[in-house]
């Protein structure tokens with residue numbers, strides 16, 4: 453029996469279906485026909501799927517639609533204005549309209565970039581997300597944030613834009629590397645830490661089941677994570693309140709992610725930055741909020757047990773420790789969520805709960821970087 457589930461995402465003024473399960477990609481034609489009479493579609497896909505799943509989606513749709521396509525490699529360096537301009541070129545040359553459909557097939561890099569294109573082309577065209585990594589399923593394709601990087605600034609140019617449908621086909625997870633699977637799991641664990649103690653305890657005690665990637669378990673994990681995400685985004689699209697909590701671990705994690713890049717190439721996955729960033733803010737919470745040592749250890753241990761990094765070695769990544777610490781601190785000061793000159797941090801005060809803090813001293817942030825960055 454085909455395993456699948458549909459979640460009705462209600463986000464502010466929009467409502468759209470999220471399909472999670474086996475072979476749900478087969479429902480794409482129905483989804484498009486329900487929404488538009490326009491005959492043009494563009495697929496923006498990760499090159500990894502060009503000759504496989506994307507070719508079969510193109511085939512399936514080509515009887516009824518004119519299909520254009522653009523394939524690109526993932527990697528944060530490609531989440532760039534140059535790629536956006538190439539796609540605009542195809543849209544303009546072929547006269548795609550607002551009611552044409554852009555289908556984004558890929559991980560967070562493709563989804564963020566293609567979503568940004570859809571949100572800006574003619575002030576917004578139809579968008580369908582087909583996320584292919586766990587990171588993209590549980591996080592980047594839900595919540596409406598779309599963006600590209602600019603120079604050293606991650607997600608510098610962006611927008612808020614919801615798709616008309618989101619198709620999470622679990623067959624993609626089967627081909628995903630273990631490292632990328634873990635990277636997505638970091639966001640799932642984060643959701644539990646900020647919102648759901650029982651879920652956290654489930655993840656703590658069911659590592660073997662979770663790592664098996666069984667489809668029933670995946671449907672439940674993804675559903676839990678996106679339900680928490682939708683709950684935090686609904687009513688706070690622009691991040692003035694509860695949505696901020698989803699950034700738990702991200703402020704310091706982003707800074708570490710960017711600072712460790714070499715010649716524009718990432719050395720850490722997004723989720724790896726998040727797991728290290730969470731350990732850093734949990735360290736801060738032990739000093740600033742006096743959280744117990746046992747909570748701190750449970751936070752650090754869950755990542756270690758799953759095989760996610762909780763510390764990095766500066767020399768292994770090609771830096772000396774002092775230089776890397778300086779870079780991290782400079783980058784954290786550029787964080788988008790800062791308030792005037794204060795760095796805004798999310799701290800978890802107990803398992804399953806988190807709050808926003810605007811006045812954590814710089815010295816403590818420096819100390820936290822020193823905790824997670826080794827020689």
Ligand SMILES: NC(=O)c1ccc[n+]([C@@H]2O[C@H](COP(=O)([O-])OP(=O)(O)OC[C@H]3O[C@@H](n4cnc5c(N)ncnc54)[C@H](O)[C@@H]3O)[C@@H](O)[C@H]2O)c1
Nearest residue numbers: 526527559560561584585587588591592597624627628722
């Ligand atoms: N918009 C948001 O709210 C949000 C949230 C979290 C992360 N992000 C963004 O997401 C990006 C990271 O996303 P990601 O981790 O998915 O990275 P990614 O898109 O770079 O994908 C990681 C790697 O997996 C490969 N891949 C993708 N799907 C595959 C599959 N099914 N099988 C085998 N290989 C596959 C890709 O080619 C790539 O090499 C970052 O740019 C980050 O800023 C955005």
